[in-house]
Amino acid sequence: MGKRDDQQVKREFWLRQGRQLLAIAAALFLVLLLSVVYKRHDLFGEYSKNTLMAAQLVVITAFIGFTAFNWRCPSCKKYLGKDIHKRACRHCKARLR
Ligand SMILES: [Zn+2]
Secondary structure, three states: OOHHHHHHHHHHHHHHHHHHHHHHHHHHHHHHHHHHHHHOHHHHOOOOHHHHHHHHHHHHHHHHHHHHHHOEOOOOOOEOOOOOOOOEOOOOOOEOO
């Protein structure tokens, strides 16, 4: 692999990491928001517990789906695992940062 590919992998990883952090923030926010809506039905009106639990499930499922699609090594396309601040891919050893 040449130097140019190396730079490309790093840039692509940077983009994926940004998207992943954004997705984590959005998913956390939505799940928290839904629990607040459930607890403060004086403020937000009455939603059934089932509706809110279904909505949370949708958020979590969407997040998992997005992660499976996004959180992959730019070089070998394998799943990157739990660590968001990875330095290198453990499958192909490509340097990510
Ligand atoms: Zn890899």
